[in-house]
Structures are given as C-alpha cells and as structure tokens.
Amino acid sequence: MTLRLRTIDRTEHLAFVDGLPSASHMQVPSWGDVKPDWRAESLGWVDEEDRIVGAGLVLYRSLPRIGRHLAYLPEGPVLDWYDGDLDRWLDPLLAHLKANGAFTVKMGPPVVLRRWDAATVKDAVADPDAHRLGEVAPTSSDPRAQALVDGLRRRGWRRSGGEGGEEGFAAGQPRYVFQLPLAGRSLDELQQNFNQLWRRNIRKAEKAGVKVVRGDYDDLTTFYALYAETAERDRFLPRPLEYFQRMWRSLTAEHPDRMRLYLAAHDGEVLAAATMLTVGGHVWYSYGASTSRRREVQPNNAIQWQMIRDAHALGAHVYDFRGTTDTLDESNHLLGLLRFKVGTGGEAAEYVGEWDYPLNKVLHKAFEVYMARR
Template identity: 85%
Template sequence: MDLRLRTISRDEHTAFVDSLPSASHMQVPSWGEVKPDWRPESLGWFDETGRITGTALVLHRPLPKLKRSLAYLPEGPLIDWYDHDLGRWLTPLLGHLKGQGAFSVKMGPPVVARRWDAATVKDAVADPDAHRLGEVEPTEQDPRAFALMDRLRTMGWQQSGGDSEEGFAAGQPRHVFQLPLADRSLDDILSGFNQLWRRNIKKAEKAGVKVVQGDYADLETFYALYTETAERDRFIPRPLAYFQRMWKALTAEDPDRMRLYLAAHDGEVLAAATMLTVGGHVWYSYGASTSRRREVQPNNAIQWQMIRDAHALGAHVYDFRGTTDTLDESNHLLGLLRFKVGTGGQAAEYVGEWDFPLNKVLHKAFQLYMARR
C-alpha cells in the first residue's frame, strides 16, 4: 500500500510525535530552531485514509555558492523501520529531497541492533584481550535490525564511516548507555547501582550537596563549568548562544522538554547538567563540573536527582547518550564508560547513520572535505 509524502505544519508534526511512546529529541519540530545554519523542514507520510503514519524533521545544509544541500535526518525519520517494504517510505522521501536540491541524504534509523548488560561491559573492560565492545558477545541482539541493514544496502544506502577511533560517530553516537526505568521502583533502580555509586550518593547527601533545577539565567553558570570541562576533557565547547537557543526553542514547545540541574555545596555550584524529554525517553544531554571539591561527589548527586525526576515523569529509559566503543585503558573516554556502567544499565548499539548519494560527484567531494576538517 503506497504512502503519500508532503510537508506538514508544526502542529501536525508535534501532534504525531506526542502520540508516540518516545522519539528522539532531534526529531521534534523545535530542534530545527537549535541549528540556525540548517533549514528545517517537517515531512509527513499519509496512508489512504489521510492519517499521518510517520514524520521526519529534515535539516538542509546548503553548500556555499551552490544551489545544493545536504539533507540530514538526525536519529530519524520516525517511520515503521521493520516494514518489509521500506521503499514505500524511503523512495518518496528521496524523490522529495532531490526536488529540494539535496545532493545527498543522511539519516539515522532509531533502531537498536545489540545490547550489553553492565556485567558484560564490566568484564570486557577488565579483559586485556578485549579491545572493542563490538567484538564482545552481546547480551541480546535484534535480528530485525540486521535485516534492516541488509535491506538498506540493497536499496543503495551506504553505511556512514562507523565510529571514530575514540568511539563516537562523526554524526550522532552509534553506541550509547541506557538505564531502563520501566516497571522498576526507585529502590530497585538504586540497588542496581554498584557499591561505589551508592557510596558516592550517600557521601553527597552527608556533605550537604543540594541539587536544584535552574532556569534560563542559570545557563551562564552552567556554561562556566562546561568550558572548564571542555578544557579538562579535551573537546571543543559549543558557544553559550547554542544552549540559550536550545532552551528557548525546546521549552517553548514543551516546558519539560529541557531542564537544567545545578549541584551546589556551601553555596558554590560544582556541577550542572541538561536533561531532555520526549515521551517516555529522557536523555542526560550535556554535563559540566569543576575539579574543585570532587570529594563531595556532585556528579553522582546530580545524576541520581535527574534519574529520580525521570522516574517521576514516567520515563521508561534514562539515556546517558554516547559512550566509547573502545576498551583500551589508554583511552581517556574509558573512565566515562565506567562511570555509566556503575548504574547497572545497558550499552546499546544502533544501526548507525546511512547515506544516499543523489549526486555522486558532490557526495564524494563533500566526504573528502569532511575527512580533511
């Protein structure tokens, strides 16, 4: 049965996302306002009754001096990825985007292929013969995800270059760490934490660390800690304006779409973090902390408060976002993986991002340009 694709209004788009159990925060209409260098477009698939059956937020990035653009669907589109006839979804999408001047389409199906429980990851980290998580036997895997990847290849889609040597994809992270919350009490969730996590939470409580929600004005406090974190952890920070734009756009769409948390001790903010929510999926988005007074464990305190609030919202998963695939002790990201594993959650691997070159020459030139950056 064929589907009809057309542009849709913001209200139509939001209503469909709100009808789903969860969706990526990068597939809500407001996310297009967070990226000023991209032109956002909301698309909808309609069945024969006129009902919306899927949506996509497309971000168009124009090439300088050319009337061509890259069409990017981060962690989307929101369609039935297990439909054996994927062509009825993707063929009209490619046709529409080609008509919009796209030279290439990049998408990230929100489909998990494999999972590793915390015990498996912990054992892998301790195993000197294990070098990458992908080489470790998963706790569970979904054959439908591998069938999907075969289907995409048959249709001419190309899997993006995989993870970088540090374990993060060039676009959205392929490997993430998630803490299941569905049908679990807070006591059950806490008991799943390792001994170090539980001890650090108690240390923070005993020391008098207070975790509160901030507002737009507190983004400057967050940003001061964030830039300190960037220097310490060797990454390039986003500008303050990015977070201010994100706050305004997301909270205008839904007051709970984005929250800011601050952890203070004796009047000094030691850690801060942003939390995003769409349906039953909650993400720990950005975190920041100072090196001062680490002994009072503000990072554990802020995470525990965010997890409790996610649970109170009825979330079924608390998502720590990207994690490294490498298990090499020399990799500075391994400590972050250990921190997340301490919650007793699961490492998850998505099917990754996929490209469809509509103009092979421009697509290749763009790939070379990105590789040299």
C-alpha cells in the same frame, strides 16, 4: 497500503510525535530552531485517508557556491523501520529530497541492533584481550535490526564512517550509547542495582550536604562556566553559550519539560551542572559540566541520581546517558566515562548507525573529501 509523502506543519508534526511512546529530541519541530544554520522542513507519510503514519524533521545545509544541499534526518525519520516494504517509505523520501536540491541524504534510524548488560561491559573492560565493545558477544541482539541493515545496504545506502567500530563521540550522532531502563522498576530497585561505588558516592554527597536544584534560563551562564572548564580539562571544543540559550528558548517554548537544567551545589558553590531532555517516555542526559574542585563530595553522582529520580517521576521508560566509547583500551580517556555509566547497572546499546545515500555521487565524494580534511 500506498503511502504518500507531503510537507506537514509544526502542529501536525508535534501532534504525531506526542502520540508516540517516544521519539528522538532531534525529531521534534523545535529542534530545527536550535540549528539556525540549517533550513528545517517537517515531512509526513500519510495513508490513503491522509492520516500521518510517519514523520521526519529534515535539516538542509547548503554547499558554498553550489546551491545544493546535504539533507540530514538526525536520529530519524520516525517510521515503521520493521516494515517488510521499506521502499514505500524511502523511495518518496529520496524523490522529495532530490527535487528539493539535495545531493546527499543522511539519516539515523532509531533502531537498536545489539545490547550488552552492565556485567558484560564490566568484564569486557577488565579483559586485556577485548579491544572494542563491538567485538564482544552481546547480551541480546535483534534480527529485525540486522535485516534492516542488510536491506539498507542492498538499496544503496552506505553506513556513515564505514562498517567498522566507532568512537561514539565522532561526527554525527553516537552509534553506541548507554541506557538505564526504568520501566517497571522502583527507585529502590534502581539504586540496589547500582554498584557499590555509586551507592557510596550518593551517600557521601548526601552526608556532605550537596544540594541539587533545577535551574532556569538565567542559570545557563553558571552552567556554561563549568562547561567551558570541562571542555578545557577534557580537550574538546565547546559550543558557545548562545547555543544553549537558543536550545532552552526553542525547546521549552514547545514543551515546558522538553529541556531541564540541574545544578549541584556545596556550601553555596555550584560544582556540577547538567541538562536533561524529554520526549514522551525517553529522557536523555544531554550535556554535563563540572569543576575539578571539591570532587570528594561527589556532585556528579548526586546530580545524576536526582535526574534519574525525576525521570522516574515523569513516567519515563528509559534514562539515556547518550554516547559512549566503543574502545575498551585503557589509554583512551573516554573509558573512565564508560565505567561511570556502567556503575548504574544499565546497558550499552548499539544503534544501526547513520546512513548516507548519494543522490549525486560526484558532489557526495567531494563532500566526503571536504569533511575528511576538516
């Protein structure tokens, strides 16, 4: 079947995504509104009857003084990545983007390559000879995903950041994530699969009287105060408050449950806050923040447990903790976050990663040099 690529409007794009079990929150039309420094375009692959069979949100970022663009499809596009004839999808995409002034295309196929269950990750963390999760034998792997990787490489695509391991919190979207499967499991079964520390901390929070509630737009300032404190403590550069306000306005205008805010309070003081995103049956823990005060009442476990319960009530098939480190080195400050997530009994997953296609090799190389110096 021959496919044709055309620009689609937001209504068409959203209707296609809403008809799927899930898609990335970065591949819904409203995500373009979250990124005002990028120009957004919705593209659709249509069959011979003009029915949309695939879609992608493209974000264009212009190079200063040159007028050419980086074309970025974060965690997308949404198409049949296991199709044996990928050319009928990718060739019209590259032609369209080149005609629209792109010098490089960056995309992130939402395809999982390998998975490691909680016990395997726990053993790897405890093994002094294990240095990276990618070097540990996976619990399961998908040969179709490996065939996709091989096929992209043959077609001239290059994996962003090279072929080695990644931190999971590097530039672009995380290659390694941690996910908690929810489908077909009761809340009791989920909690029984938590480790002893997680179950004890949930009971501590309940006994101490920690209350978890949903916030609204006005509560983003409370979230941001905790987020700024977290950024200083964990040594990362925070996004501005306006980013989260814009994110709330854009996503909730598209769907009231696209973005939620949760607050965990004890004796009237908010100690932790987190945002949750939902598209179809996929729920993401997006941003988290907490104070170092009163950690003994375990607000972080309380807020996660409430978000997991709410995701379950929404009928989600997975609760996604997002990025995790690939490094198993005890000196890495991100290892504690991996341990926290492993305690839920979920699984680490490696996506096939982000891939670049240089449409103009000279500009692509110049862009790589620029990014390396930032």
